[in-house]
Amino acid sequence: MQTFYSTGGKAPQADIATAVLQSLAPDGGLYLPEKDIRMDEDFIASFQKLDFPTLAAKLSARFWGEDFMPLEQWQLICEEAFNFPLPIVKVKNKAFVLELFHGPSAAFKDFGARYMARLMPLLRKDDHRPLEVLVATSGDTGGAVAMGFLGVPQVRVTILYPAGKVSDLQELQLTSLGQNIRTLRVDGSFDDCQALVKKAFLDPRLNDTLCLTSANSINIGRLLPQSFYYWWLMGQLTKVLNPEDLSQLTIIVPSGNFGHIFGGLLAQRMGLKIPQLVAATNANDTFPKFLATGVYAPKPSVATISNAMDVGKPSNFERLFHWLGASAEGVRETLAGFSFSDAETLQVQERVFNETAYVLEPHTAVGWLAAEQFQQEGKPTVVFGTAHPAKFLDVIPQALQPAVSMSPSLSALIGREKQFTSIPNNFSALQQVLLR
Ligand SMILES: *Cc1c(COP(=O)(O)O)cnc(C)c1O
Numbered sequence: 098m099q100t101f102y103s104t105g106g107k108a109p110q111a112d113i114a115t116a117v118l119q120s121l122a123p124d125g126g127l128y129l130p131e132k133d134i135r136m137d138e139d140f141i142a143s144f145q146k147l148d149f150p151t152l153a154a155k156l157s158a159r160f161w162g163e164d165f166m167p168l169e170q171w172q173l174i175c176e177e178a179f180n181f182p183l184p185i186v187k188v189k190n191k192a193f194v195l196e197l198f199h200g201p202s203a204a205f206k207d208f209g210a211r212y213m214a215r216l217m218p219l220l221r222k223d224d225h226r227p228l229e230v231l232v233a234t235s236g237d238t239g240g241a242v243a244m245g246f247l248g249v250p251q252v253r254v255t256i257l258y259p260a261g262k263v264s265d266l267q268e269l270q271l272t273s274l275g276q277n278i279r280t281l282r283v284d285g286s287f288d289d290c291q292a293l294v295k296k297a298f299l300d301p302r303l304n305d306t307l308c309l310t311s312a313n314s315i316n317i318g319r320l321l322p323q324s325f326y327y328w329w330l331m332g333q334l335t336k337v338l339n340p341e342d343l344s345q346l347t348i349i350v351p352s353g354n355f356g357h358i359f360g361g362l363l364a365q366r367m368g369l370k371i372p373q374l375v376a377a378t379n380a381n382d383t384f385p386k387f388l389a390t391g392v393y394a395p396k397p398s399v400a401t402i403s404n405a406m407d408v409g410k411p412s413n414f415e416r417l418f419h420w421l422g423a424s425a426e427g428v429r430e431t432l433a434g435f436s437f438s439d440a441e442t443l444q445v446q447e448r449v450f451n452e453t454a455y456v457l458e459p460h461t462a463v464g465w466l467a468a469e470q471f472q473q474e475g476k477p478t479v480v481f482g483t484a485h486p487a488k489f490l491d492v493i494p495q496a497l498q499p500a501v502s503m504s505p506s507l508s509a510l511i512g513r514e515k516q517f518t519s520i521p522n523n524f525s526a527l528q529q530v531l532l533r
Pocket of ligand 1: 204205206237314351352353354355356357358405406460483484
């Protein structure tokens with residue numbers, strides 16, 4: 098079985114159940130696998146032939162340890178979790194978008210959430226306390242978690258969100274699901290919601306009764322599923338690009354907390370050759386600044402139109418530095434990074450639409466801006482399309498809006514009833530709901 102160590106260096110090694118259910122190590126560090134995770138040479142030579150769930154199952158068995166679960170069971174889990182299309186769209190000559198937003202919440206976070214939802218219930222063994230996933234959300238993550246865990250037996254999800262601070266569509270996503278999803282509308286800010294959740298994890302009474310866990314973006318269980326499609330993409334592109342083009346391929350990941358691009362580093366560790374990996378950020382440019390100056394200077398986030406990437410202190414840097422070293426020179430060997438303003442983002446959305454009729458939503462557009470630097474050198478590029486344009490309609494230039502088709506999963510929500518419990522911003526109110 099795989100074991101995990103903490104980047105903090107002071108926590109004991111953890112098994113898979115501890116690493117996933119705990120999320121954050123007791124020393125405040127993040128978990129990484131202890132043992133070798135490289136795939137065998139047979140796999141590396143022939144993975145191009147595999148379909149997505151089979152690839153995901155084989156990578157899972159290797160990562161978590163072959164003795165954790167039989168491959169056939171991984172296959173079933175992966176077929177169930179990844180039951181939506183994953184198109185590679187050619188926008189222009191040798192310039193592609195990998196559309197990762199055709200899952201139920203219309204953003205790439207479905208990959209991590211749907212996988213975790215099926216993994217978590219298997220981790221408890223003799224623990225008879227009900228599994229309670231507790232999440233504070235400012236919008237996007239909550240929707241993916243709620244939809245990922247919807248209807249999963251023996252798990253309940255409680256989502257806290259700040260009243261009046263999420264969009265109408267996001268609120269619908271959080272509150273209209275029912276079943277095992279419970280939503281608490283907190284009279285406070287996102288930070289208040291997060292503080293309440295943190296308090297719950299430390300509360301002895303709650304922990305006696307419930308097996309509390311979180312599914313947040315630092316969880317090691319979310320990173321692996323975000324590496325599967327790097328493999329799948331490289332495999333599919335061998336059928337489309339000639340070997341010379343393939344050897345110059347650049348993958349661009351619109352980045353915030355750097356969990357998504359860490360999936361690419363994970364794929365590389367497991368043996369995948371990715372010629373060039375690029376992180377694209379908005380005005381929250383901590384990473385490109387670090388690459389350029391050698392100084393790592395996290396700072397408060399600034400608000401942009403690509404708001405899921407508004408992160409000034411990316412939580413996965415800890416893992417990144419641990420693997421790549423903390424010197425900019427060392428990191429530059431593996432990753433490049435660029436930052437773009439909202440004005441540039443709006444411009445490129447119009448420009449690409451006028452040229453190709455393809456609509457880039459703001460996060461993907463930031464990625465496209467970085468891709469253009471490589472396209473100018475004649476290199477093929479793939480930008481990760483992280484969200485469906487319908488999800489960010491209000492920040493897409495007006496001229497493009499009529500061309501945005503509704504996402505089927507989002508339109509299914511329209512007109513549904515919102516169900517939530519309003520609570521004041523105080524801990525005993527949360528405690529009462531959880532113990533009811
Ligand atoms: C979460 C998110 C990102 C950023 O991903 P990280 O793993 O935080 O780097 C980019 N785009 C969208 C739409 C997202 O929801």
